[in-house]
Amino acid sequence: xxxxxxxxxWALVVILxxxxxxxxxxxVRSIAIDDTNVDIELSGSIEIIQWEKEFLRCVTTVTIDxxxxxxxxxxxxxxxxxxxxxxxxxxxxxxxxxxxxxxxGRQFVDTVSIKLYVPYRLTIRNKELLMM
Numbered sequence: 394x395x396x397x398x399x400x401x402x403w404a405l406v407v408i409l410x411x412x413x414x415x416x417x418x419x420x421v422r423s424i425a426i427d428d429t430n431v432d433i434e435l436s437g438s439i440e441i442i443q444w445e446k447e448f449l450r451c452v453t454t455v456t457i458d459x460x461x462x463x464x465x466x467x468x469x470x471x472x473x474x475x476x477x478x479x480x481x482x483x484x485x486x487x488x489x490x491x492x493x494x495x496x497x498g499r500q501f502v503d504t505v506s507i508k509l510y511v512p513y514r515l516t517i518r519n520k521e522l523l524m525m
Contacts, residue, residue: 415456415457415458415459416456416463416464416467417454417455417456417457417467418454418455418464418467418468418471419452419453419454420452420453420454420455420471420476421450421451421452421453422450422451422453422478423448423449423450423451424448424449424450424451424478424485425447425448425449426448426449426480426512426515428483428515429514429515429516430483430515430516430517430518431449431480431483431484431485431511431515431516431517431518432483432484432518433484433485433509433517433518434484434485434486435478435485435486435487435505435507436487436490436505437504437505437506437507438505438506438507439506439507439509439519440506440507440508441509441511441517442508442509442510443512443513444510444511444512444513445512445513446510446512447512448512449480449485449509449510449511449512449515450509450510451478451485451507451510452507452508452510453476453487453505453506453507454505454506454508455467455471455476455503455504455505456503456504456505456506457501457502457503457504458502460496460499460501460502461496461497461499466496466501467503470494470501473489474489475489475490475492475494476489476490476505477489478507487505490505
């Protein structure tokens with residue numbers, strides 16, 4: 394194999410593989426809820442799973458694609474509470490995620506997917522669906 398072909402092959406690998414690399418973290422939060430209804434005011438992909446336990450469990454997975462020092466940035470944002478799920482006034486929210494984040498002139502874009510493990514006794518309402 395010639396040196397030129399080897400360089401072209403290496404360049405293709407770099408071009409195709411590096412953008413496909415993503416970094417992610419998962420956060421778990423359990424919340425005791427005495428109510429029978431819960432409004433969901435969360436953005437992102439949400440999967441609701443009913444279970445036998447008496448508390449709600451929220452598993453949040455945050456993913457970013459090819460961002461410089463992405464793992465460190467994700468860790469710092471998690472530490473300061475960007476992905477904290479809060480139960481306030483009958484609603485499940487992630488209020489700190491509404492803020493835009495810029496790092497060295499580049500906008501930080503994250504993708505959030507949430508699995509909610511919900512007790513059978515709870516009725517879940519999604520305000521976005523109710524407004525449609």
